[in-house]
Structures are given as C-alpha cells and as structure tokens.
Amino acid sequence: MSDGSDRIQALIDLMARLPGLGPRSARRAVLHLIKKRGALMRPLAQAMLDVADDARECLVCGNVGTDEICAICRSDKRATGEICVVEDVADLWAMERAGVFRGRYHVLGGTLSALDAVGPDELRIPRLESRIAEDGITEVILALGATVDGQTTAHYISDRLAGREGLSVTSLAQGVPVGGELDYLDDGTIGAALRARRAL
Amino acid sequence: MYLTRLELSHFRSHRRTVLDLDARPVAIWGANGAGKTNLIEAVSLLSPGRGLRRAPAGDLVRRQEAIGWRVGAAIRSGPEVHEIDTRAEPDHGRSVRLNDKTVPQATLARVVPMIWLVPTMDRLWIEGADGRRRFLDRMALSFRPSHAEASLTYEKAMRERNRLLKDQVRDPAWYGALEAQMVEAGAAIATCRAEAVARIQQAQDGAQTAFPVSDLAVVAPEGMPELSPTALEDSRPRDMAAGRTLVGPHRADLLAVYRDKGVAAAMCSTGEQKALLISLVLANARALKAGLGAPPILLLDEVSAHLDAARRAALYDEVVALGAQAWMTGTGSELFADLGARARQIEVVDASGESRIRA
Ligand SMILES: Nc1ncnc2c1ncn2[C@@H]1O[C@H](COP(=O)(O)OP(=O)(O)OP(=O)(O)O)[C@@H](O)[C@H]1O
Ligand SMILES: [Mg+2]
Ligand SMILES: [Zn+2]
Numbered sequence: 001m002s003d004g005s006d007r008i009q010a011l012i013d014l015m016a017r018l019p020g021l022g023p024r025s026a027r028r029a030v031l032h033l034i035k036k037r038g039a040l041m042r043p044l045a046q047a048m049l050d051v052a053d054d055a056r057e058c059l060v061c062g063n064v065g066t067d068e069i070c071a072i073c074r075s076d077k078r079a080t081g082e083i084c085v086v087e088d089v090a091d092l093w094a095m096e097r098a099g100v101f102r103g104r105y106h107v108l109g110g111t112l113s114a115l116d117a118v119g120p121d122e123l124r125i126p127r128l129e130s131r132i133a134e135d136g137i138t139e140v141i142l143a144l145g146a147t148v149d150g151q152t153t154a155h156y157i158s159d160r161l162a163g164r165e166g167l168s169v170t171s172l173a174q175g176v177p178v179g180g181e182l183d184y185l186d187d188g189t190i191g192a193a194l195r196a197r198r199a200l
Numbered sequence: 201m202y203l204t205r206l207e208l209s210h211f212r213s214h215r216r217t218v219l220d221l222d223a224r225p226v227a228i229w230g231a232n233g234a235g236k237t238n239l240i241e242a243v244s245l246l247s248p249g250r251g252l253r254r255a256p257a258g259d260l261v262r263r264q265e266a267i268g269w270r271v272g273a274a275i276r277s278g279p280e281v282h283e284i285d286t287r288a289e290p291d292h293g294r295s296v297r298l299n300d301k302t303v304p305q306a307t308l309a310r311v312v313p314m315i316w317l318v319p320t321m322d323r324l325w326i327e328g329a330d331g332r333r334r335f336l337d338r339m340a341l342s343f344r345p346s347h348a349e350a351s352l353t354y355e356k357a358m359r360e361r362n363r364l365l366k367d368q369v370r371d372p373a374w375y376g377a378l379e380a381q382m383v384e385a386g387a388a389i390a391t392c393r394a395e396a397v398a399r400i401q402q403a404q405d406g407a408q409t410a411f412p413v414s415d416l417a418v419v420a421p422e423g424m425p426e427l428s429p430t431a432l433e434d435s436r437p438r439d440m441a442a443g444r445t446l447v448g449p450h451r452a453d454l455l456a457v458y459r460d461k462g463v464a465a466a467m468c469s470t471g472e473q474k475a476l477l478i479s480l481v482l483a484n485a486r487a488l489k490a491g492l493g494a495p496p497i498l499l500l501d502e503v504s505a506h507l508d509a510a511r512r513a514a515l516y517d518e519v520v521a522l523g524a525q526a527w528m529t530g531t532g533s534e535l536f537a538d539l540g541a542r543a544r545q546i547e548v549v550d551a552s553g554e555s556r557i558r559a
Contacts, residue, residue: 112377114361114363114367114369114374115359115360115363119369119371120371120374148353148356148357148381151381152357152377152378152381155376155377155380155381156373156374156376156377160373
C-alpha cells in the first residue's frame with residue numbers, strides 16, 4: 001500500500017474503535033467523509049480539535065463540559081440536598097434532557113468490577129463520600145444499572161453511606177433499565193422512575 | 201411445540217443443510233462421522249448456553265471456511281410460529297435474534313423448552329457432581345425460564361467474589377455487595393431446582409412407563425452451611441485460603457435411587473443407569489406437557505446404545521405417545537425400524553468432508 005492509503009487505513013482503524021462502529025461501518029464512514037471533504041470532514045476535524053482542547057471533566061461531579069466546574073454544580077438552584085449517582089455522563093445528560101431532576105449529580109465513571117480491575121478508588125466513590133459531608137446532602141439517589149456490576153455498586157455505596165445521620169439512600173424504581181441505558185428512555189419513564197424511587 | 205424448519209449454514213461438517221419438518225419425532229441415522237450429532241447440536245443452540253457439547257462459539261464454524269456459522273429455525277408453538285436465528289462471526293460470541301429482534305440468549309428458554317441426553321452423560325451418575333448439576337439445571341430451566349437469569353446473576357457475582365478472594369482484597373463492603381446478590385439469586389436457584397425435582401417426582405409416580413422410577417434429592421456437600429449473608433461472610437477466610445467460594449448452590453449435587461431396587465444410581469448397571477436418565481427425561485417431558493400443554497423438544501443422541509430391543513421399542517412408543525419432537529440419532533436405519541412412519545426418517549451421509557441429507 002502507498003503512503004496515502006496507509007493513512008486512510010489508519011483513520012479507518014481509529015474510527016473502528018468508536019462505540020457502535022465496527023471495521024465495516026468505519027470504512028463506510030471514512031469513505032463518506034472523504035466524499036464530503038469540504039462540507040463535513042474539515043469542519044468535523046476542526047470541531048474535534050476544538051473539543052479536544054476545551055473538553056474537561058467537572059472537578060466536582062465528573063460531568064463533561066468546558067469549565068472547571070460545570071453549570072449544574074455552579075448553580076445555587078441545584079443545591080437541593082439531593083445527589084443523583086450515575087454510571088456515565090450519558091446518563092446524566094439523559095436525566096437533564098428529561099428535565100425531571102432538580103438536584104446535582106455524581107458521575108462514577110463505571111461500575112465496580114473485580115474482574116475488570118475496577119475498584120472503589122477508580123470510581124470517584126471516595127469523592128462522593130466527601131461531597132456528602134461538605135455539601136449538606138440529605139438524599140443520595142442511585143440510578144445504576146440492573147446488571148450485577150450495577151447492583152454491586154449500588155449495594156456498595158449504600159453500605160458505605162449507611163448510618164450517616166440525616167442522609168437517606170434511595171434507588172430508582174426497579175425494572176427501569178439504567179446505566180448507559182437511561183439514554184434510550186423517554187422523559188416520562190425517567191420521571192416515573194424518579195418519583196417511584198425507594199429506600200435501599 | 202416443534203421445529204417446522206431448520207437451516208444450518210457453515211455449521212461444523214454441515215455447509216448448508218435445510219430440513220422442513222412436521223411434529224413427528226426425527227430419527228437420524230448414518231455412519232460414524234456422518235454429521236448426526238452436529239445436526240442435533242445445532243438444534244441445541246436454540247436454547248440458552250453453549251449447546252449439547254458445551255463448545256465455544258468459535259469451534260462451531262466449519263473448518264477451512266472461517267466465515268461464521270448460522271442456525272435458523274421456525275418453531276411452531278400452538279397457533280404461533282417463532283423465527284430464531286443464532287450465529288457467530290469469527291472472534292465474536294454468539295448472537296440471537298427472535299422474530300427479527302436481537303434478544304439475550306436467556307430469552308430462548310421462554311420460547312423453546314428443550315432437554316437432551318448425550319453419550320457423555322452415560323457416565324453421569326458415576327462422575328463428578330458438575331454433570332449432574334448441569335442436568336438438574338436443564339430440567340429446572342425447562343420448568344422455569346427465569347432459572348437462566350438467576351444462574352447468570354449468581355455465576356457472575358460469584359466470579360467477581362472469587363476474583364476478590366484471589367486478589368486478597370479485604371473490603372467488607374465489596375464482599376457484602378456481591379454476597380447480597382449471591383444470596384438472592386442462590387435462593388431463586390434452589391427454589392427452581394426443588395420445584396423441578398418435585399414435579400419430575402410427581403410425573404414419575406403417576407406414569408405408565410417401561411422405565412424405572414427413581415427417587416431424587418438435591419443435596420449439599422457434608423457440613424456446608426445453608427446459603428445466607430452470614431454463611432458467606434463467615435466463610436470469607438476459608439474461601440480466601442481456597443481461592444474460591446465454598447458455600448452455595450454451585451456445590452449442590454443430584455442424587456437418584458433406583459426405587460424398585462433401593463440402589464443408588466451410581467451402583468446400577470450401565471444399562472440401568474441409562475434407563476434411569478431416560479426415565480427422568482421422559483418424566484420431565486410429561487410434567488412439562490401437563491403444565492404447558494405442550495411437550496418440550498428432546499435431543500437424544502445415540503439413545504439406543506445400551507438399550508435392549510424391548511426397551512428401545514418402549515422408548516419409541518412413549519415418545520410418540522408424548523407427542524414430542526424427539527431428535528434421535530443412531531448408526532443404522534434398523535435401529536429406528538420400529539418407528540416406521542411414526543417418525544421422520546433422515547439419513548445423513550458424508551460427502552468428501554461435507555454432511556449431506558439423503559432424501
Ligand atoms: N468445526 C468443524 N468443521 C468441520 N468439520 C467438523 C467440525 N467439527 C466437527 N467436524 C466433523 O464433523 C464430522 C461429523 O461429526 P458428528 O459428531 O456429527 O458425527 P456423527 O454422525 O454424530 O458420528 P458418530 O456416529 O460417530 O457419533 C466429524 O468427522 C467431525 O470431525
Ligand atoms: Mg454422534
Ligand atoms: Zn459538576
């Protein structure tokens with residue numbers, strides 16, 4: 001292969017590493033981009049560079065934005081005493097799109113899994129514990145997946161928080177697929193799951 | 201409940217095999233290595249798990265043609281017809297589509313109740329508890345499809361816990377979180393197993409059958425405490441030394457006693473042991489028929505081995521009376537002569553390394 005096609009292959013290989021894309025769809029996407037070089041590929045490359053420079057995780061909650069502290073964590077209106085704990089930023093964004101939750105968030109960045117070598121320290125769980133003490137939190141709402149790892153994480157956090165005075169730990173109504181899946185739920189379902197939350 | 205169509209593509213020795221079927225049992229005969237077991241192994245993949253050989257998805261693809269395999273089937277269940285498509289691309293696990301929608305494997309248990317007997321199970325009563333537990337779990341799954349989810353949850357939580365034990369992690373909250381799920385799923389597993397045993401026992405007691413009745417019991421190893429949060433917590437130091445979990449339903453065993461003789465299955469003759477297994481499979485099928493209104497699909501590989509002619513004839517009569525689509529294999533057509541037109545007769549031949557159906 002010539003230099004040029006090596007570079008195209010390298011791009012395809014990179015694209016194939018994106019979630020939801022395999023080698024075949026990556027090839028299609030790259031061909032499409034090359035065809036729409038001016039209208040799509042260059043603006044996309046520029047947008048990627050910009051976001052790569054600016055994007056960062058909120059130091060408090062783990063939300064992704066361009067500020068050191070995200071808008072939710074800065075807003076006094078969101079200081080309701082409630083924290084919703086989610087696995088992924090995608091879950092946080094889904095909750096926000098639904099517009100049903102008025103409190104703040106804590107993004108764990110995954111779930112506990114011994115087999116995948118993800119322990120409490122990899123998950124911002126210590127940070128969650130310190131936030132609860134600092135921010136006068138009265139309710140922690142766990143919006144974690146119904147998978148074994150999701151439920152292990154939920155049990156773990158509720159155990160670590162047990163016995164703190166004035167703090168209740170609740171979980172979204174069971175049967176609601178959460179954990180990267182909140183994204184697929186309509187707003188009404190998320191709202192209903194939030195209202196039907198139960199104590200752990 | 202029966203397959204009306206089965207399609208194999210690049211599945212082991214079958215490059216392309218298509219069968220159109222009716223509700224009758226299916227008698228498959230042909231020489232050693234013709235591809236008979238491969239055919240019913242394909243059928244076994246219409247239920248959750250790795251099929252009757254417990255082979256990884258990657259082993260199932262036709263050698264030399266590493267392009268992925270596929271098994272498709274249409275299944276009639278009362279007035280409904282379900283389409284199942286299961287396949288694996290190279291280096292991928294197997295995926296399942298039910299009526300054109302991707303579903304978890306466990307869903308299959310709700311669509312196709314299935315039980316099987318394969319020659320490796322001839323030694324079931326004398327070998328380790330693993331095989332008997334798997335046999336018991338297949339029966340439990342046939343009665344209660346949620347057994348699949350409970351088993352998956354339990355296994356996953358236990359593997360996580362075993363990793364903590366091996367890594368010598370000492371975080372009690374982490375253990376507690378896993379153990380809580382093991383206790384919940386473990387209780388569901390125990391209930392399903394007990395229910396299966398009770399229903400099979402009942403189906404044996406009421407039946408007219410040429411096969412021996414056995415008394416069954418699910419037992420735990422000596423001295424093992426009952427599964428509970430405290431039992432698991434107390435067991436942590438011992439488990440850590442062993443590097444694995446020593447308490448729970450994954451250590452249960454199935455015991456059978458040949459009732460008329462009062463002899464444990466392990467002490468019975470080879471033929472008697474096989475007859476006991478067949479008896480349980482038939483009882484399971486009768487119990488399912490009584491409950492669901494339809495018998496399950498049966499896969500009986502080399503079923504006539506170790507059976508004398510009278511027992512063989514009795515088996516065929518019982519299978520036909522059940523109305524089950526039983527897939528039975530044997531090396532020669534004479535083994536199925538008694539069945540005649542009561543079964544669909546299929547000859548499988550090897551044509552230079554490729555299995556073919558001879559019409
Ligand atoms: N992945 C594979 N690709 C191609 N051929 C395979 C594959 N796996 C197994 N085979 C071959 O398929 C052939 C048929 O196997 P199968 O077990 O179905 O035979 P059988 O008809 O049941 O024979 P027997 O009467 O000895 O039990 C064997 O020769 C085996 O080597
Ligand atoms: Mg065979
Ligand atoms: Zn924030």
